[in-house]
Amino acid sequence: MSSAEHAPAGPDKRPIRLFRNLWSKIAAIPMILVSVGIFVGGTIWTIVYSFTDSGLLPRLNWVGLEQYERLWSTRRWLVSIENLAVFGIASLILTFALGFLLAALLDRKIRFEDTFRTILLYPFALSFIVTGLVWQWILNPEFGVQSIVRGLGFESFTFDPLYDSSKVMIGLLIAGLWQGTGLIMVILLAGLRGIDEDIWKASRVDGIPAWKTYVVIIIPMLKPVFITALVLVTSGIVKLYDLVVAMTSGGPGISSEVPAKFVYDTLFTRQNLGQGFAASTMMLVTVAIILIPWALLQFRGKKND
């Protein structure tokens, strides 16, 4: 910085804008190279090769939209997309509902708040693999919940979501919520703590019931916090892979397959790069379809405010 400002050009010449904060720009170059080269370059490369019949190795043998046609007629892919949608919507709603409920409860200055917060946040410190294995045992009908309840005398009690293709996503959802809700709770709790206490007093003087204060006043005030949490949760959902691998390996049958697992299996186990790239391109498109309107909304919203 100083070198640019005290350049011999003299004070009467306007410093060239490009050279302002020169060192910070130089420092940012590796980051820019990495994100442009690896992220953007990799994305373009993936999209390009999704139009080829690449197998184990990439080769530029164009097949047009064939990979996409095959993809969208593959049952496993369709099931994966449907599962992701179901899991995504349910887990978004429930994570936020539960996370906010817990955060609001903790915010009511209960006793042992630290203890509760630690307990609830603890699962987040575990990887999805560990979470998956833990819940695989809990939900196992031979050893887990079902056998415990049956042991208490309820012989006809049945709870084996991981072995029933119509309920398997519920099993995954339970584990996902157990793992992820604590984080959302902590983020929202931090947001709630940032709310001016006078707002609460004002609403009490106005005679607004607590639930209504949350819904009408506090939650709108927490919008930035919610957006941060939303980005975290959504990216976790799209990436959903390890939990499925650890809990069900996509089973029973293909009933708990997810797109990320489809991509991995196709690329590496099935040695079909073209198909795998087509699937990952579709994932990118899906994310873009969700993100772009949201980004536009955000951007426009900023201008209006």
Next chain:
Amino acid sequence: MKLTTKLLSASAIVSATSVGAVELEVTHWWTSGGEAAAVSELAKAFNEQTDHTWVDGAIAGSGGTARPIMISRITGGDPMGATQFNHGRQAEELVEAGLMQDLTEVAEAQNWREIVKPVSLLDACTIDGRVYCAPLNIHSWQWLWLSHDAYEQAGVDVPTNWDEFVAAAPALQEQGIVPLAMGEQAWQQSGAFGVMAIALAGEEAWRAVNIDLDAEVAAGPAYQRVFEAAVAARDLAADTNVGDWNLATNMVITGQAGGQIMGDWAQGEFQVAGQVAGEDYTCLPGLGETQVLDTGGDAFYFPKNDDPEITAAQLELAALLVSPEVQVDFNLKKGSLPVRGDVDLEAANDCMRKGLDILANGNILPSGDMALTPDVQGQIEDLMAEFWSDPSYTAEDAQARYADIIASAN
């Protein structure tokens, strides 16, 4: 520990005496007890009979985990000295891309075409007339393992073929015994289907579908019988609640299940449990219907290397793997069959002998790994996973989808 010591002393001797000695890294996914013991035989032979040193590069996890790692090292320019693949089409593209060492010289010098039995194993290593891999052992899928204990409980004779097996099922079910143990993993379900296809559709139809990729046969009456039998098998296996194959095998060992369709590696489980073939359990090759075995198995590939000394060492290892002593030592430990018919496995048990006899009679087929690309196998696995887990999936629907996959296969 012992192995390490041996390796260390061997390498010390080698490096002291020889100038052209190299350290050859060998990657594989043999990590279980019996497998590791078998690998150590290879290492011992290599270290003792050549000037070179075996550097063990075991990759934990299954082949599905290990293969992407191996492939990325080869394509990424960091090739190992030698690596395991299932012989077949797993490494086909790597060979086509010119990344694999040509072993034709060694094969011709040792006359592999004469000694390798079945010769299809060598064919699986051959692309455009050149040999690119050294076959090591044979594994076959076509076995039905039956529990004597289970049938005794049900008061029926141990079946001798598939039809008897199906007929005896109700008696087992009355005793609360699961007739067919089937691990809920796609590769097991797909493998079992393959076994039923060979046994019930017959060799000719199987070849038409898996080798000539004839979708009409796949949609035809021979395969219709297979899919109907698969529906029946699905009902028989409905009460299995296990995932891993060895847990399913354990159901057979403990008499909780009547039988299991599984490859010859299941034998190791029976041996570990102290059971004796013919007394505690029976094995029916080809489901007792068609006495034919597929001949999948393991082979070693040698990625191309710039260093001529390493190339020389690779060729030496390739020659060594097919040699009679190594074949005997390795396969006895591994529980698999040797790739040459001119060696004697005295220690082989009842089931292994049955397999050897079938091999000797030449009743063999290439394995699915050889015939179909991983991509096509993957699609079939998806279909089978869905089919086996969903009781409402009809035989007709499954057959139609199967025919579609075969039609689009290459």
Next chain:
Amino acid sequence: MTKNSVEIRNLDLSFGAVKVLQNLDLDIHDGEFLVLLGSSGCGKSTLLNCIAGLLEVTGGQIFIKGHNVTWKEPNERGIGMVFQSYALYPQMTVRGNLSFGLKNARMPKPEIEERVKRASEILQIEPLLDRKPGALSGGQRQRVAIGRALVRDVDVFLFDEPLSNLDAKLRADLRVELKRLHEQLDNTMIYVTHDQVEAMTLADRIAIMKDGKIMQLDSPAEIYNRPRNLYVAGFIGSPAMNFIEGNIAGNTFTSGDLSVPVGDYDYMSGGAHDGAAILGVRPEHVLTDDMLPSADMTAKVKADLVEPMGADTLVWTSLEGHPFRFRMDGQAHVKSGDEITIGFNLTRISLFDPKTEDRL
């Protein structure tokens, strides 16, 4: 009973073992502007929150307009409240902020509109009604916050340091507006502040608090002229009152060479006092130069430090070993080191008992 708008009886409040308010009694007259004044931690905001019903009391009773509201919800007490941080609902327009509580109480729409209109007229915030709080200045926000209390049409307004977040100029302006508002509405207002200027200018009566107790409750003039104890004497006035420790014997206060005849001093208890005492003189009550002839007694001091402040000049010195400050005319020519003759009138001094710290 009806003369008092708010009555507080034996109020106790403790957080765990910490007693914040102790056995506190306070009557606030109808239409009175009462200021609760004290340094931070004295319990003044706590007391206000108790009146508002935002804190549960540990013991005692609170009456508003003769009703016992001790256990009533804040919105049932007939109070409106204005907060230091304005506490406006940021997602709502000004109109929404004013009407939200009324809507929630299911008040008919025309009446809500009527009240919002009236309040915004009084506070001159009509042009702002459709803006959101984010687009308002601090002064405008506080006016909206006052409006939110106003539309409730209540008897008692509570202000919790409402001007503390504003800059000095705005604070002065709004202070005047508040005073005008009080005269216009004639409601009871209870106002918490730590700023004695606000207290002196706004209050009908000031309650000076310390450690959860009211030290003195009187009109601003009384508090200024006849502080009830050492704490109040030191707290009110800037710079603070000068204190000189000494002795009274036979109607004369002596401290070292200084002797002050206190025979005419207006003792609170009526009778004269003998023994240890503290003499208190406000800096602005010290006479110099041409005012000296009217002084009851004089002394000579040496100026240590001179702070010219324009309107007047503050001189720092010491008297019989006690730090001593006094004000001179702004045009006085004094430099440090100068010797100055000072004097004071006995009618404007205060005497305190050093043991009880109470006014004699």
